[in-house]
Amino acid sequence: MAIAGTILLMGCRSQPEQYREVRGNIAPFLQCRLPHWPVDARFPLQPILETHPNGCDGLTELLGRDERLWEVPDRETLLTAIDRSLQYLNSPRAIRVYRNYPIQEISRDRVLRSLRRFRTLLLESNSPRELQEKVKQEFVFYQSIGSDRLGTVLFSAYFEPIYQASRVPTSEYRYPIYQAPPNLASWPLPHPPRKELEGEDGLQGPQGKLKGLELFWLRSRWEAYLIHIQGSAKLNLTDGTQTTVGYAGNTRKNYTSVGGELAKDGKISLEELTLPRIFQYFDKHPEELNDYLTRDESFVFFVEKHGTPATGSIGVSLSEKRSIATDKKLMPPGALALIHTSIPEFNDEGELVETHFSRYVLDQDAGGAIKGAGRVDYFVGSGEQAGEIAGLTRSYGQLYYLLLK
Numbered sequence: 001m002a003i004a005g006t007i008l009l010m011g012c013r014s015q016p017e018q019y020r021e022v023r024g025n026i027a028p029f030l031q032c033r034l035p036h037w038p039v040d041a042r043f044p045l046q047p048i049l050e051t052h053p054n055g056c057d058g059l060t061e062l063l064g065r066d067e068r069l070w071e072v073p074d075r076e077t078l079l080t081a082i083d084r085s086l087q088y089l090n091s092p093r094a095i096r097v098y099r100n101y102p103i104q105e106i107s108r109d110r111v112l113r114s115l116r117r118f119r120t121l122l123l124e125s126n127s128p129r130e131l132q133e134k135v136k137q138e139f140v141f142y143q144s145i146g147s148d149r150l151g152t153v154l155f156s157a158y159f160e161p162i163y164q165a166s167r168v169p170t171s172e173y174r175y176p177i178y179q180a181p182p183n184l185a186s187w188p189l190p191h192p193p194r195k196e197l198e199g200e201d202g203l204q205g206p207q208g209k210l211k212g213l214e215l216f217w218l219r220s221r222w223e224a225y226l227i228h229i230q231g232s233a234k235l236n237l238t239d240g241t242q243t244t245v246g247y248a249g250n251t252r253k254n255y256t257s258v259g260g261e262l263a264k265d266g267k268i269s270l271e272e273l274t275l276p277r278i279f280q281y282f283d284k285h286p287e288e289l290n291d292y293l294t295r296d297e298s299f300v301f302f303v304e305k306h307g308t309p310a311t312g313s314i315g316v317s318l319s320e321k322r323s324i325a326t327d328k329k330l331m332p333p334g335a336l337a338l339i340h341t342s343i344p345e346f347n348d349e350g351e352l353v354e355t356h357f358s359r360y361v362l363d364q365d366a367g368g369a370i371k372g373a374g375r376v377d378y379f380v381g382s383g384e385q386a387g388e389i390a391g392l393t394r395s396y397g398q399l400y401y402l403l404l405k
Helices: 027-031 074-089 092-099 108-124 128-138 194-198 221-230 258-264 275-284 286-295 384-392
Strands: 045-047 139-144 153-160 162-166 175-178 214-218 232-237 242-250 300-304 323-325 336-346 352-365 375-382 395-404
Touching (some): 074 352, 108 336, 128 139, 153 336, 258 275, 336 375
Parallel strands (some): 323 352
Antiparallel strands (some): 175 214, 242 300, 336 352
16 A cells, blocks of 8 residues: 655655656657636546647547557456456445545446456557547546646556565564554554654664564664655565555654755755655665654554555555555545656666656555545555655556546
């Protein structure tokens, strides 16, 4: 579960101060920024008209295109993600959730039928153009109104880190992550802040409310904290085995961005706020780490998953570059979506380059700091390279959901 995508660790604002146009093959979508919905539109998702009333007919030229689907193994990854969403949508949990979904025309039944039909079209189509034409004939695209009611969405990315860990504390492995207290639901409000739970230095948890709840120990407080941010991790244990941990609850405290605090104090400029830059800062100023981490009063608990991959808020495993996290008070859980944005990716030479794309994804996760119609967290996979991508991702684009007509 994406607690707060890595980009939020860097201090991104909920609304952009200046819109950064993404160039390349998705330019028509970003050039047509005049809304085609009423200014006082009630719902965060609005159906796209086949002819744009503001003269931006190029808006639909590339809508529904995903060239990546004809690269191995992308189609198989998307099919797996679809099947996982179908599993969720057929569950009693989904039935309960959709009873309270605010947009009446987007029902669980319609989302379910839409996914099944899209899956069939994906298997029957022989090219991106063929799939696009079939989808445009049968589906309505619902666009998020974004943070500015013009459709602008800020994209960040998150990943599943891989760290060395121990089941027991040692002189090397000193910083624990914790299981959820069995009585967490009955803790009096306000919940204690991070500093009270684990101490100024991150080592005092066993002396307070978290005593006996230690799950695993990490080599650094920074690694333990990043697991809090990402919501899951793979752990290579000192006994030679590997396991995974996943989100199991959190305290009711607001998340505070470490990157935002560094920028506020003038330690790093907003323009250079990236995860590698934050790493670099704390490498040079390790004495400041405890101060900044304890400014984030929120606290996350974990459960051992015994190898199960990173799991989203709807209870299914996430698919690399095919799963997103959104605000589930607004967006339809498990639904098929299309994103247009720019994400850094590794090329054949192992270099990170900005990639502009239109890509089908499944909405399978939520995030403690992913709030409003203008925020999407994009799951980029596991390990060091995924972490590099997540750490550099901050881009604007657009978000659409696909429903059968």
